[in-house]
Amino acid sequence: MISLDDFWVMNDQLVPMHVAIDGEGQIINVGPTMQKVLGDSLKAGISFLDLFDVQRPRWVETAEDLMKTAGSKLHLQLRQEPHTRMKAVLAPLPVGKGAVINLSFGISVVEAVRDFALTAADFSHTDQTIEMLYLVEAKSAAMQASRQLNLRLQGAKIAAEEQAFTDTLTGLKNRRAMDHVLDRLIATGKEFALMHVDLDLFKQVNDTLGHAAGDAVLQRVSAVMVDCVRKDDTVARVGGDEFVFIFEGLMDCERIEGLANRLIEGIEEPIRFGKDICRISASAGTTLSTAMVQPDAAVLLNQADAALYAAKRAGKAQHVFYREGLEAELVQNDSAQPPADVVLGQTGHG
Amino acid sequence: MHGLINRAIQAFVSKTYGEERWTEIMDDAGLGFTEFEAMLIYPDDQSQKMLAAVERNLERPLPEILEDLGTFLVSNPEVESLRRLLRFGGVNYSEFLHSLDDLPDRARLAVSDLHLPGLELDESSPGQFRLRCQAGIPGYAQVMMGVLRAMADDYGSLVMLDHEGLGEEGVEEIAITVVETEFAEGRAFELGANLL
Structure with a gap:
């Protein structure tokens, strides 16, 4: 039979996080790592339950209760700062009264290692804690690398989407982008003006001077358009020579009229292509999102289109606002004299 | 790779x-x-x-560059995480050496598709080690030379390393002589420093 002192020496080595108590629950031996954890609170004659709050099982209130838990899992919490939660199991001493309680940090090990400045030497060689800390750190590093990759991929995705929203010839937004902007403005209840612009005489440039001249004209016109609008306005090329402008929050008809006139003037500036001079103009029609109680993108586009059609009919190179009943007026006039190059709808202006 | x-x-x-x-x-x-x-x-x-x-x-000859790479990986503060993960291997240099057998497994535990060639440590007499580096990644042994040298500084140990060249089946051996375990101060290693 070994002496109790020999037994403590053995315990200190094998279970450095143990606390031994006598029959009254007073602490009689503490493993070296547990001494580090308990620090100054460890005083002669202090009992286990003064240092630890037994959270489960809940009925444990006295040393006698504690002894009855032998073999089952205990949930403890340090009464003093930093109130670390621990797991424990109690085994009665083979002779005499009292017990050995072995503790572990359980899932709070990561905080505990830092809070108590523990080192590898504080854990038994067979304890998996060091491996677990290694794993936590290794996985965090690997996760960090993965997260960086995700961020870069996300950046690449945004760049790719940006391109997919852009008309490659002019650098303006494309129809897809316009649909997105309209949907977003309507979904968030924002007010906006929607202007449909169609180039006049563009077809002649294409037919007489060729597509290269047409492309040059479109690029020049696009630059004029971008110059005329505010930074946050949307300018989209939605067809061959058709453009849609979206002015968020610009509901002042006078300002819109002025902007449209400046735009038409700008487009009318002669454009040099090689030795040729191209002269074109533009017609524009505008509707306001406030024209509808519940704005609908397709209906608003049709209204702007009808206003554009009215501008064409009135002699081109001008701007017209949509007004209620405009579609009906146009249909009536149409039966009298349909203009050759304009068809009501979303395609085919020119 | x-x-x-x-x-x-x-x-x-x-x-x-x-x-x-x-x-x-x-x-x-x-x-x-x-x-x-x-x-x-x-x-x-x-x-x-x-x-x-x-x-x-x-x-510069590639083996020399690779050895510098090994040193860089352990000693550059910007790649601190690898040095820390290696320090988990042991509390002193010889414990660290003995942990090298587990290194490929440890690496795989961290990043499941990272396969490092096997490492095998022999201790012929106290302080005399031979590390056998299995074939698989060309230059692996040179990088390990740099890692071993830098880790010795990290632990504050005085060691001598000798690369013994290619053996059978591409196995390379490094002879390690630990002259003094606690030769210098070494760098601090706090277990919980990088967690959370």
Whole structure:
């Protein structure tokens, strides 16, 4: 039979996080790592339950209760700062009264290692804690690398989407982008003006001077358009020579009229292509999102289109606002004299 | 080769010789990109082209460069995480040496598709070790030389290393003599420093 002192020496080595108590629950031996954890609170004659709050099982209130838990899992919490939660199991001493309680940090090990400045030497060689800390750190590093990759991929995705929203010839937004902007403005209840612009005489440039001249004209016109609008306005090329402008929050008809006139003037500036001079103009029609109680993108586009059609009919190179009943007026006039190059709808202006 | 390894070489070259130098090297390698991603896997021939370009441009023998890479990985503060993970291997240098047998498994535990060639440590007499590096990644033993040297500084141990060249089946051996375990102060290692 070994002496109790020999037994403590053995315990200190094998279970450095143990606390031994006598029959009254007073602490009689503490493993070296547990001494580090308990620090100054460890005083002669202090009992286990003064240092630890037994959270489960809940009925444990006295040393006698504690002894009855032998073999089952205990949930403890340090009464003093930093109130670390621990797991424990109690085994009665083979002779005499009292017990050995072995503790572990359980899932709070990561905080505990830092809070108590523990080192590898504080854990038994067979304890998996060091491996677990290694794993936590290794996985965090690997996760960090993965997260960086995700961020870069996300950046690449945004760049790719940006391109997919852009008309490659002019650098303006494309129809897809316009649909997105309209949907977003309507979904968030924002007010906006929607202007449909169609180039006049563009077809002649294409037919007489060729597509290269047409492309040059479109690029020049696009630059004029971008110059005329505010930074946050949307300018989209939605067809061959058709453009849609979206002015968020610009509901002042006078300002819109002025902007449209400046735009038409700008487009009318002669454009040099090689030795040729191209002269074109533009017609524009505008509707306001406030024209509808519940704005609908397709209906608003049709209204702007009808206003554009009215501008064409009135002699081109001008701007017209949509007004209620405009579609009906146009249909009536149409039966009298349909203009050759304009068809009501979303395609085919020119 | 795993992106982590390619990325490590990139980090070493661009931190030591500058970003511009790295861009030149990658232009020379002709892979069509300049940045390796740590969490992707690249075909071996791409890594070989990159390494060949590194050797050409730095005008130094590759084994020497690789040994410096090993040292860089442990001692550069910007890649502190690897040094910390290695320090988990043991509380002193000889414990660390004994943990090397587990290194490939430890690596795989952290990044499941990272396969490092096996390592085997023999202790012929106290303080006399031989580390056998299995074949698999060309230059692995040279990088390990640098790692072993830098880790000795990290623990504050005085050691002598000798690369014994290629053995059978591409196995390479490094002879390690630990002259003094606690020769100098070494760098501090707090278990919980990087957690959370």
